[in-house]
Amino acid sequence: MSQGDVPANPGREGGNGATRERNEREILAAAERVFAAHGYRGASLADIAEQAGLPKSNVLYYMGSKRGLYVRLLERMMARWNALLDDISVEDDPAEVLEAFIRSKMRLSRRHPEGSRLFAAEILGGAPFLQEYLRGDLRDWVQARATIFRRWAERGLMDPVDPVWLIFLIWSATQHYADFEAQVLGITDRDSLSDADVESITAFLTRVILQGCGVRPRTEPAAD
């Protein structure tokens, strides 16, 4: 509740005081929840402020505007995403790469389900804030992977499936458990997914997708 030695301009980021850091963390966490549940338009600063335990004016003091807060959340989620997009090479083992891909995607969705839903809501609404990212960096990333997948198919390491559809399949199958959590929990009569559930799902997806694309895992050949 006190600070005084840190330069920071109201409504702009850049501060590094402890108070600022803590409050911004609370606000971002609350905002991620509210935006994820109700979308950009449906979210209200009053809701966010209440969930963060702060007056509405304080939220605006730190974040400047609703739009700025939203953009900052999207950027944070994209940074998390980029953090796990390591490069792969044609020389790598397809089974290892695809399994690592599925696992890291599942881990991201599990660690940041609100962020995943925030992203989903943005895309559902036509991605008004993310057009540039989708048609730029993300497209390049997908095309680079697609090229490598095609090479693997040429070398007979996997079936000649469309690599872009394959990437979408992995994305959709993994994100589903965060984005449609309410449906998954309702149908399976659970309160939440345990670590064991997530491991079971990951193993299932890895098995079906690798086997479905004709990729043989090196460590454990599938029984037939």
Add this chain to the structure above:
Amino acid sequence: MSQGDVPANPGREGGNGATRERNEREILAAAERVFAAHGYRGASLADIAEQAGLPKSNVLYYMGSKRGLYVRLLERMMARWNALLDDISVEDDPAEVLEAFIRSKMRLSRRHPEGSRLFAAEILGGAPFLQEYLRGDLRDWVQARATIFRRWAERGLMDPVDPVWLIFLIWSATQHYADFEAQVLGITDRDSLSDADVESITAFLTRVILQGCGVRPRTEPAAD
């Protein structure tokens, strides 16, 4: 713009006049678009009215309330869903059933992308209006299919994969192209998905999922 021989109470359904029918159709179509893009809270009756080409008062005259309009849209989407949920039996061929399942789900998402996104937005927000449906009819439907899938596995007709995860995989993979359309189009640099694209995706998903679950299609054995 005129009618007079049809009994109908303001704000309640049940009428069957031509004017009412046409206006309701326009309103439902517009509302589906707006709710899909912005969620329940984010949608506004003014937006819906403008897209339907009617004054806001007229929307309320036919639909009674925002909530009633939304519930009616959800029910319409669930009716479409139920229309393609035909019964299956243990005696059926797994390959045929799974392919028909994937195809009918893809067709539904393609025919009613706004409805699919509306449903997705509802689930994203925690399914406040659909809890009962998820924990009731839909759960029963899933469990019935799961039982049959397990029997197939016992008979050696497919691998012993978790049938519920398999159903979620098919749902997520097929819905993805409606719900995340903006992402798909942005990454693949398209304006829209052609019938050929959809056929290609359907074939890809059918191949990967059937092969991934160890199901052999009767008509066309996969080339190796």
Add this chain to the structure above:
DNA sequence: GTCATTCCTGACCGAGCGGTCAAGTTGATG
């Protein structure tokens, strides 16, 4: 014509929205 019913809609209302602002508190520094 009269009448009843349905359809239509501009004007309006209280509530909530994002955002502003001025007046304050706090705490480190000299």
Add this chain to the structure above:
DNA sequence: CATCAACTTGACCGCTCGGTCAGGAATGAC
């Protein structure tokens, strides 16, 4: 102590929200 930047917040503003309502227009039965 005084000073000052950082932080805090209730009051307020213009606007939009979902919803109401009164009154008029259209239509068919008689």
